[in-house]
Amino acid sequence: MVANAEIKIEKTAKSRVSEYDVNNVPFGKCFSDHMFIAEFANGKWEKAYIQPYGDLPMSYAMSALHYGQAIFEGMKAYKSVEGNVSVFRPLENFKRLNKSAIRMAMPEVPEELFMGGLMELLKLDSAWIPTSDSGSLYIRPFLIATDEAIGVKASDTYKFIIITCPAGKYYAEPIKVLIETNYIRAVEGGVGFVKAAGNYGRSLYPTKLAQQKGYQQVIWTDGKTHSFLEESGTMNLMFVIDGKVVTPALSDTILAGITRDSVLALARHWGMEVEERKISITEILEAHAKGVLQEAFGVGTAATIAQIIGIGYNDNYYPLPAVEDRKFSNKIDETLRNIRKGKTEDVLHWMYKVN
Ligand SMILES: Cc1ncc(COP(=O)(O)O)c(C=O)c1O
Structure with a gap:
């Protein structure tokens, strides 16, 4: 198996970074100079290299395209005020990638490849990391089946790739969300708890219908x-109901978000009561009617903390309290931002230093 030291590096002849204002680019549209690639064949990880960002040479019969053996991760690197580079909890993404790999009958990626490739890549492309307050370098590791073969079976060959792109705010404004009671994202025994590409493909049509009604998600x-x-x-999803932080308990139909875990850990660190349990639609509507639904927000790597300003359900719309009045989510948002930018003590030891 390839060791960290065996990552071959081919540097770009000319960096493209000066063509962009990295503090001001649309999310997910402009990619940094280099990418990391590892290849699996003959039952082992055989090659690992970094090369200039470019296209993927592949067959039209590539099995990931036909049978969906494709999984991914998302995490972020930050530059501190002093210029130090660190990544937010990358080992959690590493573990989750391998959880996804097992469920999708794909080979696990060794830690030295995941972390070794990531560190080398970030050292090469650190000029692409935004320095703005809400800026970061979004990191997209992904694993795809590369057999040139028609026929439903687990592929024998795979590529593990890491690409990165500068990122600012994901949602410019607080969002409105529609409770979906017709279409399904995940079922028990399925793949909802992993980051399989197909989970996202299946979500697009219901999301499009919600967007046509004026909701973002x-x-x-x-x-x-x-x-x-x-x-x-x-x-x-997270709510503050009558002063208590409440979030749906994890199950095999929910992705175990690293931001979710971080928000709960900070809340507990602050001595707050947190409930991880089932939350019914009825409970939310009743809390709204009583005026005790104080905060609702989404938590994730891309969006960080996305304030929810209103919830739609069965043709009714339930507006929520003003974002300025949301003590918990605003404090969490600010604390996470400060930890990531090295402006406040990293009390729970989340930042993984690159240099
Ligand atoms: C379906 C789904 N749920 C939740 C999350 C949030 O997870 P994390 O905080 O690890 O980004 C993500 C993003 O990865 C996601 O795709």
């Missing part, structure tokens, strides 16, 4: 009864 409900809230788009 849907809130998925459980596949059996459509009465319990699960998650939203690429975010886990």
Whole structure:
């Protein structure tokens, strides 16, 4: 198996970074100079290299395209005020990638490849990391099946790739979300708890219908009864109800978000009571009617903390309290931002230093 030291590096002849204002680019549209690639064949990880960002040479019969063996991760690197580069909890993404790999019958990526490739890549492309307050370098590791073969079976060959892109705010404004009670994102025994590409493909049509009604995202409900809230788009859900932080308990139909875990850890660190449990639509509507639904927000790597200003359900719209009045989510948002930018003590040891 390839060791960290065996990552071959081919540097770009000319960096493209000066062509962009990295503090001001649309999310996910402009990619940094280099990418990391590792190749799996003959039952082992055989090659690892970094090369200039470019296209993927592949067959039209490549199995990822036909049978969906494709998984990914999302994490972010930050530059501190002093110019130090660090990544937010990358080992959690590493573990989750391999959880996804196992469920999709793909080979696990060794830690030295995931972390070794990531560190080398970030050292090469650190000029692409935004320095603005809400800026970061979004990191997209992904694993795809590359056999040139028609026929439903697990591929024998794979590529693990890391690409990166500068990122600012994901949602410019607070969002409106629609509770979805017709379509399903995930079912028990399925793949909702992993980051399989197909989970996202299947979410697009219901999301498009919600967007046509003026919402930015849907809130998925459980596949059996459509009465319990699960998650939203690429975010886990959190509420403050009557002073208590409440979030849907994890299950095999919900992605175990690293931001979710971080928000809960900070809340507990501050001595707050946190409840991870089932949350029914009825409970949310009743809390709204009583005036005790104080905060609702989505949490995820891309969006960080996305304030929800209103919830739609069955042709009714339920507006929520003003964002300025939301003590918990605003404090969390600010604290996470300060930890990531090295402006405040990293009390829970989340920042993984690159240099
Ligand atoms: C379906 C889904 N839920 C939740 C999340 C939030 O997870 P994390 O905080 O690890 O980004 C994501 C994003 O990765 C997601 O795609």
